Amino acid sequence: xxxxxxxxxxxxxxxxxxxxxxxxxxxxxxxxxxxxxxxxxxxxxxxxxxxxxxxxxxxxxxxxxxxxxxxxxxxxxxxxxxxxxxxxxxxxxxxxxxxxxxxxxxxxxxxxxxxxxxxxxxxxxxxxxxxxxxxxxxxxxxxxxxxxxxxxxxxxxxxxxxxxxxxxxxxxxxxxxxxxxxxxxxxxxxxxxxxxxxxxxxxxxxxxxxxxxxxxxxxxxxxxxxxxxxxxxxxxxxxxxxxxxxxxxxxxxxxxxxxxxxxxxxxxxxxxxxxxxxxxxxxxxxxxxxxxxxxxxxxxxxxxxxxxxxxxxxxxxxxxxxxxxxxxxxxxxxxxxxxxxxxxxxxxxxxxxxxxxxxxxxxxxxxxxxxxxxxxxxxxxxxxxxxxxxxxxxxxxxxxxxxxxxxxxxxxxxxxxxxxxxxxxxxxxxxxxxxxxxxxxxxxxxxxxxxxxxxxxxxxxxxxxxxxxxxxxxxxxxxxxxxxxxxxxxxxxxxxxxxxxxxxxxxxxxxxxxxxxxxxxxxxxxxxxxxxxxxxxxxxxxxxxxxxxxxxxxxxxxxxxxxxxxxxxxxxxxxxxxxxxxxxxxxxxxxxxxxxxxxxxxxxxxxxxxxxxxxxxxxxxxxxxxxxxxxxxxxxxxxxxxxxxxxxxxxxxxxxxxxxxxxxxxxxxxxxxxxxxxxxxxxxxxxxxxxxxxxxxxxxxxxxxxxxxxxxxxxxxxxxxxxxxxxxxxxxxxxxxxxxxxxxxxxxxxxxxxxxxxxxxxxxxxxxxxxxxxxxxxxxxxxxxxxxxxxxxxxxxx
Numbered sequence: 186x187x188x189x190x191x192x193x194x195x196x197x198x199x200x201x202x203x204x205x206x207x208x209x210x211x212x213x214x215x216x217x218x219x220x221x222x223x224x225x226x227x228x229x230x231x232x233x234x235x236x237x238x239x240x241x242x243x244x245x246x247x248x249x250x251x252x253x254x255x256x257x258x259x260x261x262x263x264x265x266x267x268x269x270x271x272x273x274x275x276x277x278x279x280x281x282x283x284x285x286x287x288x289x290x291x292x293x294x295x296x297x298x299x300x301x302x303x304x305x306x307x308x309x310x311x312x313x314x315x316x317x318x319x320x321x322x323x324x325x326x327x328x329x330x331x332x333x334x335x336x337x338x339x340x341x342x343x344x345x346x347x348x349x350x351x352x353x354x355x356x357x358x359x360x361x362x363x364x365x366x367x368x369x370x371x372x373x374x375x376x377x378x379x380x381x382x383x384x385x386x387x388x389x390x391x392x393x394x395x396x397x398x399x400x401x402x403x404x405x406x407x408x409x410x411x412x413x414x415x416x417x418x419x420x421x422x423x424x425x426x427x428x429x430x431x432x433x434x435x436x437x438x439x440x441x442x443x444x445x446x447x448x449x450x451x452x453x454x455x456x457x458x459x460x461x462x463x464x465x466x467x468x469x470x471x472x473x474x475x476x477x478x479x480x481x482x483x484x485x486x487x488x489x490x491x492x493x494x495x496x497x498x499x500x501x502x503x504x505x506x507x508x509x510x511x512x513x514x515x516x517x518x519x520x521x522x523x524x525x526x527x528x529x530x531x532x533x534x535x536x537x538x539x540x541x542x543x544x545x546x547x548x549x550x551x552x553x554x555x556x557x558x559x560x561x562x563x564x565x566x567x568x569x570x571x572x573x574x575x576x577x578x579x580x581x582x583x584x585x586x587x588x589x590x591x592x593x594x595x596x597x598x599x600x601x602x603x604x605x606x607x608x609x610x611x612x613x614x615x616x617x618x619x620x621x622x623x624x625x626x627x628x629x630x631x632x633x634x635x636x637x638x639x640x641x642x643x644x645x646x647x648x649x650x651x652x653x654x655x656x657x658x659x660x661x662x663x664x665x666x667x668x669x670x671x672x673x674x675x676x677x678x679x680x681x682x683x684x685x686x687x688x689x690x691x692x693x694x695x696x697x698x699x700x701x702x703x704x705x706x707x708x709x710x711x712x713x714x715x716x717x718x719x720x721x722x723x724x725x726x727x728x729x730x731x732x733x734x735x736x737x738x739x740x741x742x743x744x745x746x747x748x749x750x751x752x753x754x755x756x757x758x759x760x761x762x763x764x765x766x767x768x769x770x771x772x773x774x775x776x777x778x779x780x781x782x783x784x785x786x787x788x789x790x791x792x793x794x795x796x797x798x799x800x801x802x803x804x805x806x807x808x809x810x811x812x813x814x815x816x817x818x819x820x821x822x823x824x825x826x827x828x829x830x831x832x833x834x835x836x837x838x839x840x841x842x843x844x845x846x847x848x849x850x851x852x853x854x855x856x857x858x859x860x861x862x863x864x865x866x867x868x869x870x871x872x873x874x875x876x877x878x879x880x881x882x883x884x885x886x887x888x889x890x891x892x893x894x895x896x897x898x899x900x901x902x903x904x905x906x907x908x909x910x911x912x913x914x915x916x917x918x919x920x921x922x923x924x925x926x927x928x929x930x931x932x933x934x935x936x937x938x939x940x941x942x943x944x945x946x947x948x949x950x951x952x953x954x955x956x957x958x959x960x961x962x963x964x965x966x967x968x969x970x971x972x973x974x975x976x977x978x979x980x981x982x983x
Contacts, residue, residue, distance in 0.1 A: 187965060194687065201267070202445045209544035210441050212531060213293070216542045217257035217711070218485055219526040220311070221288035224318035225504060226519060232528055234538055235286040237520040239510045246509065247319035248326045249282035251502040252366060254484040255398045256286035259364050260553065261545060262444045266452055268547040273359050273560045275352055275671070275823035277337045277476065279345030279375075280366030280398060282327045285318065287335065287554075291668040293538055294546045295680075296333045296554030300706050308536025316507040330700040330707065334554035336561070336670040338693045340352045342362040343372035344663045349393045351667020352558065355609040359391035359671075360455070367399045367408035369726040374659035374690075379425040381660060382473055383637045386436040386649055387462035389609060391581075392455045395427070395475045400482035402499035411479070418477065428454070428472050433479035435497075440480065447476050468648065470636045487522055490515070491725070549786040557672075562708025562770070562826060564672030568611060569604040570596065570767050573760045577789035581755065583805060584830060584981025587782040590823070591678075591718050593756040594763055594778070595624035598676070601649060605674075612668055614653045614661040615678040622678050622718045627652055665713065666694055674767065681717040682733040691773060692743065697962060698771050709770035715843040716763075718780045721910050722824035728916035734887035734909075737853065740775050741891065745862040750775045750853040752886055754826035755785050757792035758851060765796070775960055777886060779823045781919075784981065786826070799852030799864060800874065806833050806847035807983075814846035816941050817875055818933065821850040822886025825909075828923055829884045831930035831979055836937060843941070848874055856895040868900065877901040880940035884928055906936055920972040924962055 202210065223231060225248035230241040256278060262806055267274045278287055282959020291297040292314050297304055304310045304317075317323030324331050327339035337348050349363035369375050385393065399411040410418060415431070422429045430447045434440045451474040458471035488494070495505045506515045506522075531542050550556055557563045576597045578588045598613060605611040613619065613627055618629075632647025639646055655666060658679060665675045693711055701707040716735065724731040739746050742872055749772050753759040759778045766774035775831050786803075787795055807814065820829035826849060850856065857865035866874070875881050875959050877900045885892050889909035913925040923929040936946045938952045945952075958973075966975050 192658050202442070203448070204952075206265075206544075207438065207445070208440050209541045210265060210445070211437055212541040213264065213543070213545050214257055214261045214437070214441070215526045216293060216531040216538060217260065217286060219255055219523060219528050220292065220314065220532065221253040221257060221285035222250065222286045222486070222523060223246060223311075223315045224288065226316045226509060228571070229312060229316075231315055231937065232308055232532060233520070233523060237516055238659070239516065242510045242516070243320065243736060244510065246504045246507060248285055249503050250285070250486055250505055251400065251402070251482040252283050252398070253286045254486070255400055255478060255480045256280065256283045256364060257290065258440065258444060258480065259362070259396055259398070260286065260472055261292040263362055263553060264545040264547060264734065265445065265446045267551050267553070268545060270452065272533050272551070273556065273558070274551075274553065275336070275359060275361050275556055276329045276334070276553050277345045277349045277352070277361065277363040278335065278339060279337070279342070279364050281339055281369065282344055284325060284327045284329070284332065287315065287328050287332050288318065291333045291554035293542065294552045294554055296867070299555070300333050304538055311532075324495055328702060330697050333501070334552075334556060334559045336559050336667065338697050341689060341693050342366070342369040343374035344659070344690060344693075345369065346375055346378035346393075347381060347660050347663020348667035348670070348852050350378070350385060351664040352671045353385065353391035353393050354612065354664065354668055355389060355673065356391040356558065356642070356671065357389055360394060360452070361391060362394045362396060364396045364398055364702040367397070367401070367411045368403040370397065371408065374663065377657045377660055378663065379427075380655070381664070382426050383470065384634050384653060384655065385636065387459050387471055389649055391474070392459065393449055394455065397475060397477045399477065399479045399486075401497065402482050402502060404502050405499050422475055422477070423472075426470065426472055426615050427475040429475050429477050429623060431477045431479070435481050444478070450474070451476055458613045463679050468791055487518055487524070490518065492933065528931070548643055553646055553756070555884055559671075561670050561672030561708055561710045562661060565674070565708075565711055566610065568674045568767055570764055571600045571604070572765055573597070573793075575600070576760055578756050578785055580785045580788040580791075582982060583786045584784045586785045588756040588785055589623050589755065589780055589782050590756040590759040590778045591682050591716070591780040592623040593628070593841045594716070594759050595626035597760060597763065599626040599630045602627050604716050606630070609651065609948065610673040612651045612653055612663050612665070612673070612675040613678065614675060616658050616661055616683070617654050617656045618678060618680060618719070619652055619654055622716070624678055627916055658683060659690065660689045662687040666690070667712055672710065676714045676767070678716045678718065680731065681720040681736065682731045684715065685733065685739070686737045688736070688739050691740065695740075695743045695747050695773055698747045698773070702771060712766060712769040712772040712774050713773045714766045715773075717775065717777045720777055720779060721820075721914075722886070723779055723781045723919060725917050725919050725922050729914040732910070732914035734777070737775060737777065737887050738772065738891050741853065741895070743773075745857070747771065748775070748854075749864070750777075752777050752822045752853060753796070753851055754820070754823050754849055755783060755787060755792075757789045758785050758796055761792045761796040762787065762851065765841055777822065783823050784827060784830075786830075796851050797851070799855040800848065800850040800866070802874065803847045803849055806830055807845045808837060808841070810845050813876060814844045814879060816843065816937050817846045817879055817881040818937070819848040819850065819875065819883040820882055820885070821853060821883075824923065825884035825886055825928060828928055828930045828933060830981060832933035832937070834981065835930060835934050835955075839934075839954070840944075843937075843944075849899060856892065858898060871899055872901065875899070875901060879904060880937070881905045882933055882940065883907045884933060906940060908933065908936070918966050918970070918972045920962065920976045921966055924959060929959070931958045
């Protein structure tokens with residue numbers, strides 16, 4: 186078992202802050218508000234040492250003021266409790282474009298200047314901080330990878346709470362605060378994330394403190410939760426398993442006192458719940474606190490502009506004073522607004538924050554912008570992936586034995602789970618499909634984490650388990666992202682068709698990784714690994730709704746230095762690919778592999794070599810005689826590989842004089858040109874593999890046009906003929922799925938005859954036999970409900 190979590194910093198109530206402490210908290214908050222507003226407006230004159238002039242104002246005013254004062258309030262009060270209780274803490278900033286606030290606070294505490302020395306904590310650095318915000322060559326308006334202390338991309342809403350729980354898993358000493366905007370709270374992923382508390386283990390996991398920030402409005406409309414009566418909102422939150430603590434008001438002194446009390450109450454309740462579980466052995470699910478913070482949108486900003494109310498309305502959402510450069514009244518109003526924070530009290534003559542402003546700020550890595558939990562690559566350890574030889578299936582002759590690839594992988598994952606039992610830094614997540622996807626061997630090493638009620642009929646539930654199943658792909662993705670970004674490892678297993686639910690989430694994560702790679706202070710994290718199974722070709726029983734291989738297309742549109750796509754054709758190649766993915770850093774690895782029995786083609790040594798190559802000739806499968814082949818049969822994916830090998834078998838029997846090359850592609854990015862992807866092939870390699878003049882019949886797992894897109898600039902592209910999924914699906918037999926989509930062995934042979942010069946006349950009879958086989962298949966399955974015996978009983982050596 187891991188060392189016992191630290192207890193002393195959370196076990197006793199704290200006294201209420203004194204008036205002096207409240208005064209310094211207010212100073213910190215005002216300083217953060219001043220810097221946040223300054224970032225939206227100012228190019229120069231950061232300390233207002235002279236009257237504002239139009240040339241001090243940015244030509245394009247971008248940013249979001251409305252949420253900033255509330256975020257600054259949370260940051261200020263988190264500082265206080267972190268320092269007072271000596272906490273390890275992380276904050277997830279959910280309300281969209283809250284960048285001005287988090288940037289302001291990281292600059293005040295010094296963590297920003299440590300990462301970006303040019304933005305020093307003085308007037309010169311303050312000017313740079315303000316100038317660069319939402320400015321060409323600067324930083325985005327949201328909480329992005331460039332912001333110290335962040336693990337959450339603020340440009341898209343809905344994922345903050347899932348990320349927070351992912352960060353807390355297996356981090357028993359960590360407090361993860363999560364600010365949820367009331368606009369964000371309307372999204373489906375966030376609504377589902379409230380149930381994550383049923384999976385949080387109070388013994389081995391840290392605590393999540395949700396802070397629901399209700400400022401009343403989105404861009405132009407009121408928010409649902411802010412308009413609920415308090416009694417109804419409380420009932421909702423209690424139904425989710427939380428105990429609400431309310432803070433509300435618009436008078437700073439009152440709100441500061443209430444917020445301090447709320448933070449102390451929440452942390453005392455968290456401490457007691459953890460103490461009861463860790464020391465007394467309590468097994469009941471805690472009802473964790475949630476703070477409901479109601480403050481006006483755009484608080485402390487302009488109350489009215491051009492006769493229209495602003496503070497407390499949707500008009501405060503972005504830029505409250507839009508015409509500052511051209512409208513003298515707006516300019517005067519902006520100066521009055523900025524001076525209302527009394528910057529001369531907050532910063533000395535050189536622009537450094539004064540002692541009162543910094544009184545609440547923790548030191549060192551306790552600062553929210555400096556916590557190593559927000560730079561998970563500093564904490565990540567190599568995953569103990571065992572030797573593949575312990576799990577490989579024996580292959581004496583290709584295509585004679587069969588295994589379920591994901592079941593074989595499940596044995597390896599069980600070993601990884603067992604070998605990380607003490608360090609607790611590996612999790613398997615999935616939407617209720619671990620056993621369905623044949624990975625149930627992991628239950629021998631760890632059960633499914635579950636904090637809700639249980640019944641005698643339940644299986645494999647474990648309060649301390651590290652397999653996570655919930656029927657929400659959003660929640661699985663969010664958990665795993667938060668887990669990886671804080672320095673751990675994991676794998677997401679999902680039905681291929683339904684991983685599309687997280688298309689947008691993986692897009693954001695890829696953008697995060699791409700940006701992080703360009704920041705020298707961000708250390709590489711473990712890769713986000715997908716295992717997509719129950720795939721399109723073996724969803725014959727569930728039918729058309731479960732048949733969609735397009736996630737690969739989506740991912741390959743993204744940053745090439747980040748994305749990797751693998752289609753292992755058998756169990757041993759799946760082991761080899763998984764070994765690489767689990768050891769890798771800063772990638773999104775998509776592995777598509779079947780769970781149904783499929784032929785074993787390669788030994789583990791052959792699989793290692795083939796996967797390292799990414800694409801290669803299977804000499805044993807072709808009939809090349811040392812000269813250029815007449816045709817190339819290419820394949821990518823387990824079912825396309827089987828159909829290609831069966832087609833090669835038929836050609837060997839019916840057209841023995843034909844010289845056939847068989848090429849298998851495991852790493853799809855190998856088809857790209859060398860300059861477009863790190864794994865791409867040079868033209869020399871590609872032409873040598875596929876030839877420049879011979880027809881290439883390519884059987885592909887997904888939508889056929891992707892292969893054309895990847896290879897369209899190659900010399901021999903005009904010779905490339907791709908078969909794949911073309912939305913011809915239904916509930917039917919496995920082989921009928923490939924027939925319906927013209928990916929079957931008989932159709933591939935017909936393609937060869939149609940495209941190899943001279944065969945159309947010479948091999949007419951063979952082509953007719955292939956067409957007849959397809960006709961027989963059609964009649965057979967409707968009479969018998971099963972595939973033709975010659976298909977069902979086929980093997981390479983038959």
